[in-house]
Amino acid sequence: MAIGGAAQIAATALMLAAMRHGSFAITTAWIKTEPVILVVMAALLLGDPITLPAFAAILAATFGVFLVTVRPGAGLAAWGDTRPLLMGLGAASLFGLAAIGFRGAIVALPEGSSVIRASTVLCMALAFQSGLLGLYLWRTRPGLLGETWAEWRASVGAGMLGALASQFWFIAFALTTAANVRTLALVEVIFAQAVARLPSASASPGVNGRASRSLPPVWQPCSGSRVERPDHCARSAPSIRSSAS
Numbered sequence: 001m002a003i004g005g006a007a008q009i010a011a012t013a014l015m016l017a018a019m020r021h022g023s024f025a026i027t028t029a030w031i032k033t034e035p036v037i038l039v040v041m042a043a044l045l046l047g048d049p050i051t052l053p054a055f056a057a058i059l060a061a062t063f064g065v066f067l068v069t070v071r072p073g074a075g076l077a078a079w080g081d082t083r084p085l086l087m088g089l090g091a092a093s094l095f096g097l098a099a100i101g102f103r104g105a106i107v108a109l110p111e112g113s114s115v116i117r118a119s120t121v122l123c124m125a126l127a128f129q130s131g132l133l134g135l136y137l138w139r140t141r142p143g144l145l146g147e148t149w150a151e152w153r154a155s156v157g158a159g160m161l162g163a164l165a166s167q168f169w170f171i172a173f174a175l176t177t178a179a180n181v182r183t184l185a186l187v188e189v190i191f192a193q194a195v196a197r198l199p200s201a202s203a204s205p206g207v208n209g210r211a212s213r214s215l216p217p218v219w220q221p222c223s224g225s226r227v228e229r230p231d232h233c234a235r236s237a238p239s240i241r242s243s244a245s
Contacts, residue, residue, distance in 0.1 A: 001121055004101025005128045011094030018087030030088025031095070032065040032186060038096035039179035045100055046107075048177040058183050065186050068193060099178040106174045118170035126163070 018027045035058045042048040102121060109117045137145050172181040 001101060001105040001124050002128055004098040004105065005125045006132065007094045007101060008098035009129060009132065011091045011098060014087055014094065015091040018084050018091060021083050021087065027084050027088045028189075029066050030085060031092045032189065033062055033089065034092040034095050034099075035179055035183040035186065036062050037089075037093050038099055038182050041093075041096050042100055042103075042178050046104055046178075048179065050179065054179075058179065061183050061186050065189050068189055096178075096182070099173070099182055102170060103173040103178045106170065114171055114174035118174040119167065122166055122170045126166070 015027070015031055018031075039048075039050050039055060039058055043050050102125065105121045105124075106117050109120065112120070134145065137148075169181070172184075
């Protein structure tokens with residue numbers, strides 16, 4: 001569990017760093033190679049079985065994500081930038097290691113239903129990650145802890161949805177291999193593309209009920225094609241994934 005929690009924190013940090021140094025779409029495409037890396041790691045570390053048809057399906061799904069994620073007309077020069085490439089593949093490997101760590105912890109519990117074992121490991125993982133990040137902020141930027149706490153109302157809704165999503169992730173890990181779960185999760189790219197294309201309201205309620213203008217293209221959802229400056233996207237997004245998704 002600790003390995004999974006620490007690996008996920010490191011993977012998220014590496015992912016954001018990669019987005020600052022390269023195209024958001026291309027970085028996302030490299031990160032979505034996670035299922036291919038994961039299936040090999042799971043077979044070696046957990047002994048999860050893998051068949052040739054299943055591996056071929058994972059490759060096909062990953063290639064489909066490349067087609068959906070990258071905008072038409074993207075130059076070959078952008079793909080040749082080694083820094084986002086290495087960071088993206090590194091983040092994908094760490095996300096895969098996190099999934100293996102969480103599934104391994106769930107499977108290792110001696111008794112309990114799938115929901116009970118998944119919920120137990122999830123609570124432990126969230127507590128571990130919160131403590132680790134809290135300790136890091138306390139040692140490096142102590143003032144930020146107070147500023148974060150002052151904005152707790154704005155994060156309650158996102159936090160609850162993230163915790164609910166993590167619950168389903170962990171239940172899925174309890175039911176089948178991590179590679180199957182993470183491959184099916186590639187459908188989130190399609191959902192993100194659909195949400196990014198929804199028409200924006202001219203004005204929407206902001207924090208504490210204040211009206212806020214619709215955001216310019218640079219501040220549109222990071223998964224959409226309207227993101228023009230990935231460095232702004234990476235800095236502005238407080239969390240790309242939930243704490244233990």
